[in-house]
Amino acid sequence: MIYxxxxxxTKISPEVLATYDTVSQKIWGNPSSLHNFGEEAWNLLEQARQQVAKLFGVKASEIIFTSGGSEGDNWVIKGTAFAKRRFGKHIITTAVEHAAVRNSMAQLEELGFNVTYLPVDSEGRINPADVKAALRPxxxxxxxxxxxxxxxxxQPIKEVGEIxxxxxxxxxxxxAVQAIGKGLDSAIFSDRVDFATFSxxxxxxxxxxxxxxxxxxxxxxxxxxxxxxxxxLRSGTENTPGDVAMARAIRLVKENEQRAVxxxxxxxxxxxxxxxxxxHVKIFSGRDQGFxxxxxxxxxxxxxGETIVHAFEEQGIYISTTSACSSKKHAEAGTLAAMKAPENEATSAVRISLGDQNTIEEADxxxxxFDNLYAGFKKIID
Known part of the structure; x- marks a missing residue:
């Protein structure tokens, strides 16, 4: 199988799974409990928080554990809207965001907020000047x-931060859900970024x-x-084994980041x-550092796209249409539509997404x- x-x-790593299992079975107390068993769980949770913070060069108090990227996106967007609505109801985002962001914005629009969706160029990238032009009091x-x-x-995260x-x-x-372990920390944890979400x-x-x-x-x-x-800030009994295991996963990613990239x-x-x-192949991604x-x-x-996905699946290779969160809806890709890609190209799009466990041999x-499948498809599309 080639994944x-x-x-x-991603597949949970054996070391991370071992950490999760150990904490689940040996330190399963509620971190909010007053007894020593709860205190032990709380201390372990705080050690995990400190480890995450240290790996990214931030303060432990700046790390809030959640259930994942969708919750984080929803929380920051709606939490900002509710906390700052007396100062204004205008939000700026892009036309190519993940569904967790897009749908959060749509909910706020129903509540009377105004959202500006920035356009993108042929590579799916915004122009920082458009951010400045969209800013309002x-x-x-x-x-x-x-x-x-x-x-x-x-995206030009640093350039927008300067503005x-x-x-x-x-x-x-x-x-930053797709950015961890990809050599982009300096942009994400810059002086001007206030919030970043991870899964x-x-x-x-x-x-x-x-x-x-x-x-x-x-x-x-x-x-x-x-x-x-x-x-x-985020009530609910903490997922101590999950958060401790996640901290270990981040450490392993950071140790291996340069080689993996x-x-x-x-x-x-x-x-x-x-x-x-x-x-008959159209490539939407670039091979330079802009991607x-x-x-x-x-x-x-x-x-x-779904035909291509299943054809590769039959050969033991697992890829996807453009986003797993929307791939079963058979809808035109949001990013490609925003890039004004022709519909026949957008509905044919598939995505390869690599991990640190993939190899050159798998690429070959x-x-x-691909050669064999293309030969069969060519009879249809010629």
Missing amino acids: FDNSAT DTILVSIMAVNNEIGTV LKDYPNVHYMVD GHKFHAPRGTGFVYMKSGRKIAPLISGGGQERT QQEQAIKERIYDHLKKFD APHILCFAIVGVR KFNQV
Whole structure:
């Protein structure tokens, strides 16, 4: 089996699973309990928080554990809207955000908020000048993803941050779910980014784990109210084994990051250069540094994306249509539509997403299988 769908989810690593199992069985007390067993769980949870913070060069108090990226996106967007609505109801985002951001914005629009959706160019990238032009006196939030989950475009996070230095009262959120372990930390944890969201299952941690980086001094309303956990910002009994295991997963990712980025880029280039040879293939992702090393989106124009996915599946290779969160809806990809890609190209698009466990040998096998499948498809599309 060749698994090229790591942007959908990654396999939990054995070391991380061992940590989860150990904590689950030996330190299963409630961190909010007053007795020693609860105190032991609380101390372990705080050690995990400190470890995450240290790995990213931030304060432990700036790390809030969540259940994943969708919760983090919903919380920061809605929490900012509810906390700052008396100052304004205008939000800026892009036309190519993940569904967790898009649908949160849509909900706020129903409540009377005004959202500006920034356009993108032919590579799926916004122009920072458009952010500055869209800013208004009533703007309360700018939300931009770091890496596009469909085609891998790296957005100009730093450049937007420079613009927002002149607007200190505007919250700046970065959806960094696809960016962890990809050599982009300097942009995500810059001086001007106020919030960043992360999801554990994207980097070999258990599903149902994640965290939000919240810069000191920034305030938002809680999304989940209850017993006051996570400094009253995210109530609910903490997922101690999951959060501790996630902290270990991050450490393993950071230790291996430079080698993994180089390896993923090499695999991507091997496949990219092969696909470029074919007449009916349209590649949407770039192979330069303007794109993440692990995502490659392409189409065999005239063949529907789900047909391509199942054809590779029959050969033991797992890829996806452009986003696992919407792939079963058979809808035109949101990012490609925003890029004004023709409908026949957008509906033919599929995504390869690499991980640190993939190899060049797998890329060569993919290329070999592609040749055989393309020959069969060519009879249909010629």
